[in-house]
Amino acid sequence: MNAEIIAVGSELLLGQITNTNARFISEKLASIGINVFYHTVVGDNAERLKKAIKIAESRADLIIFSGGLGPTKDDLTKESIAEVLGVKLVFEEEALHSIENYFKKRNRPMTENNKKQALILDGAEVLPNLNGMAPGMILDKDNKTYCLLPGPPSELEPMFTNFGINALLKRLTSTEIIQSRVLRFFGIGEAQLEHDLIDLIDQQTNPTIAPLAGNGEVTIRLTAKSSSLELAEELINETEKEILNRVGQYFYGYGDTTLIKEMGRWLEKSNLTLAAAESLTGGLFQEEVTSISGVSKWFKGGVVTYSADVKEKVLGVKKETIDQYGVVSEQCAREMAENVRELVGADIGVSFTGVAGPASLEGKEPGTVYVGIAMKGKETKVSLLQLFGNRETIRIRSIKNAAWRVIGLLNDVD
């Protein structure tokens, strides 16, 4: 069974909102082994919507619609599908009743157009809406399945999770299980990774091997099909083992973890605490750390020393160091890391100093970044990074790099 998702709404085409529904539905469908071949977005326009339905019918077995089930004149999804399929719209008594109740409870008058929300395609199975008024529905006709969901994610997501998935599972004839796993890598480019794995990728059938690059990282998604979960897992394990044999030194975690989270896991495991001194990153490292709940176990705090005098005043970086070497220097990064560790009373101090751009600083190009890592009883390490990209990219890659180096350090200690 292969699917197409049609999101209906002019606000999507105007760029006012992002099509998060298609992502949500796609992820759910992948988890039950339904392939999605296309997403389509079309505005609140009956003619263009009907054309999109006909195109989808020509290339998909299952068509899932989101949006256009509301009370206003703009809401045309049911009406357009009814017309294309030659199916009537009929009132669903329970939905009508619950819409009337909604207004009664709130002591608000019910305008006539609200009733429209209780119309369903004749013969459709209703998907109850526990978070809004318009019910969803699912209809089989001429070997195609049509599933209609409301637009607001707060209604669509629980409806699809609680009722939609089960309704679809009943229609699946295949006994095939799909299982996938994402491996995350840092410090290797996408092209290099593919080069190192090219024979595996070329032979790939089950599991499939899909590399993806973004934000200075590369991920590999392994997807296996099998008759049982155990068998699928086994297929994935074998391929993962072969991949890690070749590029394991760049691997840092699974699924939607991040370098910062993995760093935290290592720190917690090692029972060590962290402090940070940030110049060009301006608090980004600490912000990412504290966006994780429960970090107080291993994160103490730190400083943002954006101006040179704050480096001296708050962090005690020596005036001579700055005068002699500048703030964008190995020496400054070293003192920052060591001093913030001392000041905050943490086991490890991380520092960032460099040029985020767009302007140069002290004659150094944007992307010149020093990352310092000081640890009690160990020699302080300072790394020079040469990063490319805009201000945001340079800052993000700097903090990822630091997390990667802290993980490396704890790996060595371990």
Next chain:
Amino acid sequence: MNAEIIAVGSELLLGQITNTNARFISEKLASIGINVFYHTVVGDNAERLKKAIKIAESRADLIIFSGGLGPTKDDLTKESIAEVLGVKLVFEEEALHSIENYFKKRNRPMTENNKKQALILDGAEVLPNLNGMAPGMILDKDNKTYCLLPGPPSELEPMFTNFGINALLKRLTSTEIIQSRVLRFFGIGEAQLEHDLIDLIDQQTNPTIAPLAGNGEVTIRLTAKSSSLELAEELINETEKEILNRVGQYFYGYGDTTLIKEMGRWLEKSNLTLAAAESLTGGLFQEEVTSISGVSKWFKGGVVTYSADVKEKVLGVKKETIDQYGVVSEQCAREMAENVRELVGADIGVSFTGVAGPASLEGKEPGTVYVGIAMKGKETKVSLLQLFGNRETIRIRSIKNAAWRVIGLLNDVD
């Protein structure tokens, strides 16, 4: 001219990532008066991509592609378009050169597949990629325009903004000018704003008035059509004046400005400097501040005092204050704001202490936040916020609130 956006990438169909590129491109196209009728997403599959291209050609004048320009075998966009159009792919010397340089600078070997990124459609105009390797391009053929952009938003967004829009503007033949302006509000809900402006919204024709809420802010987009820029601006000015007469006290800026940027504008104008002490926000405020280039004029730095002992040790908050009132208290916020101002040597100190959640702290619910603002020669002000939402929402609203209060303070001083 009407457009279709085709995003290419199996990761979109698997629900691994959201199609934010389509939203971004759509918004930009709307701003220059190009209608978008469809978005399509298709996987890394040459046959299905070619079919999608043919469908798009049948219904759009302009087709914008995102993704599939990278070095791997999965990247098929250029190749598929070349085939459908019967156009050759040729090496673009400058792009090839810059790819080779990229690897040289990093002292990393360049694998052969990287060269593929320098291929362009024969006759296409190149859109330079300042943040990655694969150039974009734009090609006119048989009365259709094809625009190819890279997938990563960090590359696509600056490329489209800096080069793509201009290349499209040159191709627009319409004499109708569309002009729009976004007004930004803080401290008022969408429902209240709509209530205060309902008669204007109901009568709206030219300009149209479109309110939109998100992230604790409300924006209003005014869009006017006219035969000249001056006339369109005039229509917008009149409506803006009427709107600001009613809800002007909540207005803070135009377009894609932010509260943090506006705060910076006010500080720079007033020739004052800022420091920050962050507890629950963990560096988010300083990170947002330093993501703007050139902030060293008004931002000095600050501290992230995530653990209580760092508040005492680094910031000198009195032990008695914490023992008696707790860290989530007006008293603690006051000392944090005053002490960070002193420590860093800035004119204004801002502090954040509170509960980001999900757990409560000191018996206080998530969303309980104190924001302190200390200014030389003025009484320190501490505000208690009661915010709703998850950890991220609470942190974001806290820093917006602080920026709003600093703006208010400087407005008063002014």
